Amino acid sequence: MLPTASRLQRAAVCPASVVLPQVASVSEASERGTSIHAFLAAVGKVGRDEALLLVPEEHRAACDAIDLEALPCSPGEFIAEVAFAFDTESGKARELGRDINRKYEVMPSEIAGTADVVGIGHDAVFVGDFKTGRGPVVAACENWQLKFLALCACRVYQMPRATVALIHIDETGEAKYDMAHLEADDLSNVANDLVLLAERVELMQSQVRAGATIDVVTGDHCRSCPAMPHCPGHMALVRRLAQKPDAVVGEIQAALTPKTAALAWERLKQVEEVVKRVRAALFAFAAQNPIQLRNGVVLGEVESSRRELDGFVARHVLKQLHGPEVADQAVEYAASQASIERALRPVAKATGKALAALKREVLDEIDDQGGVFVKVTRSVREHRAEETESTPVRESESTANAA
Ligand code: SF4
Numbered sequence: 001m002l003p004t005a006s007r008l009q010r011a012a013v014c015p016a017s018v019v020l021p022q023v024a025s026v027s028e029a030s031e032r033g034t035s036i037h038a039f040l041a042a043v044g045k046v047g048r049d050e051a052l053l054l055v056p057e058e059h060r061a062a063c064d065a066i067d068l069e070a071l072p073c074s075p076g077e078f079i080a081e082v083a084f085a086f087d088t089e090s091g092k093a094r095e096l097g098r099d100i101n102r103k104y105e106v107m108p109s110e111i112a113g114t115a116d117v118v119g120i121g122h123d124a125v126f127v128g129d130f131k132t133g134r135g136p137v138v139a140a141c142e143n144w145q146l147k148f149l150a151l152c153a154c155r156v157y158q159m160p161r162a163t164v165a166l167i168h169i170d171e172t173g174e175a176k177y178d179m180a181h182l183e184a185d186d187l188s189n190v191a192n193d194l195v196l197l198a199e200r201v202e203l204m205q206s207q208v209r210a211g212a213t214i215d216v217v218t219g220d221h222c223r224s225c226p227a228m229p230h231c232p233g234h235m236a237l238v239r240r241l242a243q244k245p246d247a248v249v250g251e252i253q254a255a256l257t258p259k260t261a262a263l264a265w266e267r268l269k270q271v272e273e274v275v276k277r278v279r280a281a282l283f284a285f286a287a288q289n290p291i292q293l294r295n296g297v298v299l300g301e302v303e304s305s306r307r308e309l310d311g312f313v314a315r316h317v318l319k320q321l322h323g324p325e326v327a328d329q330a331v332e333y334a335a336s337q338a339s340i341e342r343a344l345r346p347v348a349k350a351t352g353k354a355l356a357a358l359k360r361e362v363l364d365e366i367d368d369q370g371g372v373f374v375k376v377t378r379s380v381r382e383h384r385a386e387e388t389e390s391t392p393v394r395e396s397e398s399t400a401n402a403a
Contacts, residue, residue: 002088002198004104005113008144010225012197014217019204020227023281033132035059036066036169037116040130041080041099043073065173072117072128072167082118084152085110088198091191093155111194115149116167124161125153131168135223140166141180147190150182160184218270229281234274241271302383305376309335313371317362322347337363 003011003018011018035055042051048068055063072078083096089109096104096112104112119126127149131137140146143166150162166178182190204214216233228234240248248271256264282299285291290300314335318327322344330343341359348355366372 001108002111002201004102005111005145005148008111008113008148008194008197009138010221011201012144012193013219013221014225015197015200015204016214016216016231017221017225017227018201019208019214020230022226023229024226030133032059032062036063036132037130039063040066040071040073040116043068044075044078044080062171062173066169067173067175070175071130071169072119072126078117078119078126078128080117081114082153083112083114084149084156085112086148086152086155086191086194088195091195093152095152095156109198111148111198113145113148113152115153118149118153120153120157120159123159124163125150125157125159126163126165127153128165128167131166136220137166137168139180140164140178143180144193146180147182147186148194151187151190151194154182154187162187219266220269222270222273228274228277234270234277237271237274238278241274296384298383299381300383301378302381303376303378305374308373308375309337309340309366310371310373311335313369314340314362314366317365317369317371318343321362321365 001018007018036059039051039055039059042054045051046054052060052063073080079098081099083098083100083102083104084093085096085104085106086093087107087110096106100114102114106112115127116130117126117128119128127146129143129146129149137143143164146164146166150164154160154162161184162182164180164182168176168178170176207214213232216231218231218233222228222231222234225231237248252264252267252271282291286299287301290298293299311331315327315331318330318340326343326347330339337359340362341355344355344358344362347353348358351358363372
């Protein structure tokens with residue numbers, strides 16, 4: 001298959017990135033971006049308030065902060081989520097649908113992609129792409145995704161030119177535009193570039209089918225490449241890291257001269273990206289298939305639970321047993337064993353009672369009054385094989401506000 005629009009930029013530098021097997025990954029940032037995109041698409045259809053209700057709670061504040069006045073969202077003027085395909089054999093483009101959720105039904109010779117927003121004017125189209133992350137984005141005038149979408153929109157709606165915009169939405173909800181204009185000649189060049197890219201991808205696919213090793217081009221574009229787990233360039237580095245880590249460190253150190261520091265920096269970023277991706281892959285694997293390490297240690301998912309104190313109940317108990325001053329000292333905004341111990345220490349001193357006994361008395365009473373929660377968390381980490389599924393219960397800070 002040919003790359004989708006969002007992968008064209010990387011594919012143009014390294015066609016192998018769409019030929020090698022792909023491994024999808026979802027990050028917190030990408031989930032936030034997906035929520036914001038869905039919100040902006042919904043605003044034009046159901047209005048701001050209803051669109052906000054459709055946003056997952058964890059991303060609602062980020063959407064609420066967006067200055068909609070500054071964005072091309074008005075219904076009737078702009079169309080959200082328009083999917084297109086460009087046929088690299090015939091040179092024709094078609095609209096695949098609206099709100100089809102990136103479910104493209106295309107021919108092998110077609111490249112597909114979705115415009116976040118499209119406006120159709122008298123003699124030009126507008127294509128906008130919302131960007132919500134902090135990662136680097138290629139400028140609008142050089143952006144393959146936007147150029148592809150502009151070409152498709154112009155051919156579908158029979159317009160001679162296009163204005164494209166990257167609309168960066170920052171953490172505060174403010175929008176910043178990076179715009180470019182494409183005339184008929186620019187659009188023809190885009191079409192030619194897409195045809196050439198399709199030929200390069202096809203050639204590489206036939207090399208892979210013939211069992212040949214394909215060339216890859218590493219660099220900044222490798223960031224988030226879905227082919228990285230199968231990339232020969234990066235796998236060679238992983239193998240070297242596993243077998244001769246000192247040699248890799250030595251290589252980087254050796255490159256640390258004023259002349260080659262930039263190269264060392266690039267190498268380091270490449271190593272870090274590989275390590276990050278390999279770690280994520282290993283953890284995902286270990287969560288399902290515990291990995292036996294040396295000395296009986298296992299890398300795998302561990303369930304652990306801990307008791308949490310209800311700050312309100314703890315404060316109430318301390319107030320009952322030792323008065324409001326002690327209670328306020330122990331429970332500010334959260335309660336923990338440590339804070340109770342701190343508050344009881346002067347009590348123990350004044351009464352001559354054992355601190356441990358006082359503490360036990362308070363904790364038992366908190367427990368009796370329903371002030372202890374058990375919070376279960378799951379994590380992947382190194383642990384001894386003989387460890388039980390559940391680690392011992394520990395009291396910890398309560399999430400309840402006791403003020
Ligand atoms: S990780 Fe980089 S070098 Fe490897 S396939 Fe992807 S883009 Fe190409």
